[in-house]
Amino acid sequence: MASSRNLSRFWEWGRKIICVGRNYAEHPKELKNEVPTEPVLFLKSPSAYVREGAPILLPYYTNNLHHEVELGVVIGKGGTNIPQSNAMDHVEGYALCLDMTARDIQDQCKKKGLPWTLAKAFNTSCPVSDFIPKETIQDPHNVKIWLKVNDNLRQEGHTSSMIFSIPFLISYISRIITLEEGDLILTGTPKGVAAVQENDEMVAGIDDIISMKFQVKKQTQ
Numbered sequence: 001m002a003s004s005r006n007l008s009r010f011w012e013w014g015r016k017i018i019c020v021g022r023n024y025a026e027h028p029k030e031l032k033n034e035v036p037t038e039p040v041l042f043l044k045s046p047s048a049y050v051r052e053g054a055p056i057l058l059p060y061y062t063n064n065l066h067h068e069v070e071l072g073v074v075i076g077k078g079g080t081n082i083p084q085s086n087a088m089d090h091v092e093g094y095a096l097c098l099d100m101t102a103r104d105i106q107d108q109c110k111k112k113g114l115p116w117t118l119a120k121a122f123n124t125s126c127p128v129s130d131f132i133p134k135e136t137i138q139d140p141h142n143v144k145i146w147l148k149v150n151d152n153l154r155q156e157g158h159t160s161s162m163i164f165s166i167p168f169l170i171s172y173i174s175r176i177i178t179l180e181e182g183d184l185i186l187t188g189t190p191k192g193v194a195a196v197q198e199n200d201e202m203v204a205g206i207d208d209i210i211s212m213k214f215q216v217k218k219q220t221q
C-alpha cells in the first residue's frame with residue numbers, strides 16, 4: 001500500500017467525504033424513489049466528521065433529522081480513472097459511518113430542484129467509528145450493519161444487498177472526482193431510516209467487529 005502517513009485518524013486529514021445514495025434497493029423504495037441505474041453521488045464537508053464522545057448536533061433549521069447507518073471505505077492510494085479490476089488496491093480500510101440527514105430539508109430541496117447541501121453536509125452530519133484496517137473485514141460485501149436508537153433496533157442490513165459494489169463505486173467516482181489518500185466513501189444505507197430527537201442515544205455496529213455510540217444534542221447558537 002502506498003500510504004506513507006498513518007490513516008488510523010483519517011477524519012483529521014480533512015479530505016473529501018463522498019456519499020453514495022440509494023445504493024440498497026429497499027431504501028429508495030421506502031422513500032418512494034426510483035431504484036437508480038447509475039450511482040447517486042453527493043458530498044459532505046470535512047466539518048461533518050464527529051467522533052465518539054462528542055454529540056451529533058441537531059441543525060436549528062430541521063424538524064426531522066434521520067439516521068442512516070452506512071459502511072465507509074477509507075482510501076489509501078489515490079487515483080483517477082481507476083479500473084474496477086484493481087480498485088480494492090486503493091482501499092486502506094473501513095469505518096462505520098452515519099449519514100445524518102435533515103429529511104424535511106432534503107424533501108424541500110428535491111421539490112425545488114436544489115442541491116442537498118443543507119440536508120446532508122452540516123457540521124456533525126458524519127459520525128465515524130475508529131478506523132478498521134482492511135484485513136479485519138475479509139469481504140466488505142458480506143457484513144451486517146445495524147443501528148439501535150435508545151436500545152430499539154431501527155436498521156439492519158447486509159452489504160451483499162448493495163446495488164453497486166465497492167470496486168464499481170471506486171472506479172465510477174474516480175472517473176469524475178480524483179480520489180486522494182484519506183478520502184472516505186459512504187456506500188449507502190439499508191432500510192429503516194427514521195427520526196431522532198434531542199437526547200436520543202444511537203448505537204451502531206458492523207457485525208461484532210465494531211460498534212459506536214452517539215448522543216443527539218440541540219445546537220446552541
Ligand SMILES: O=C(O)/C=C/C(=O)CC(=O)C(=O)O
Nearest residue numbers: 020021022023031033188189
Ligand atoms: O432521494 C431521497 O429521498 C433520499 C436519498 C438519500 O438520502 C440517499 C442516501 O443518502 C442513501 O441512500 O444512503
Ligand SMILES: [Mg+2]
Nearest residue numbers: 068099188189
Ligand atoms: Mg446515505
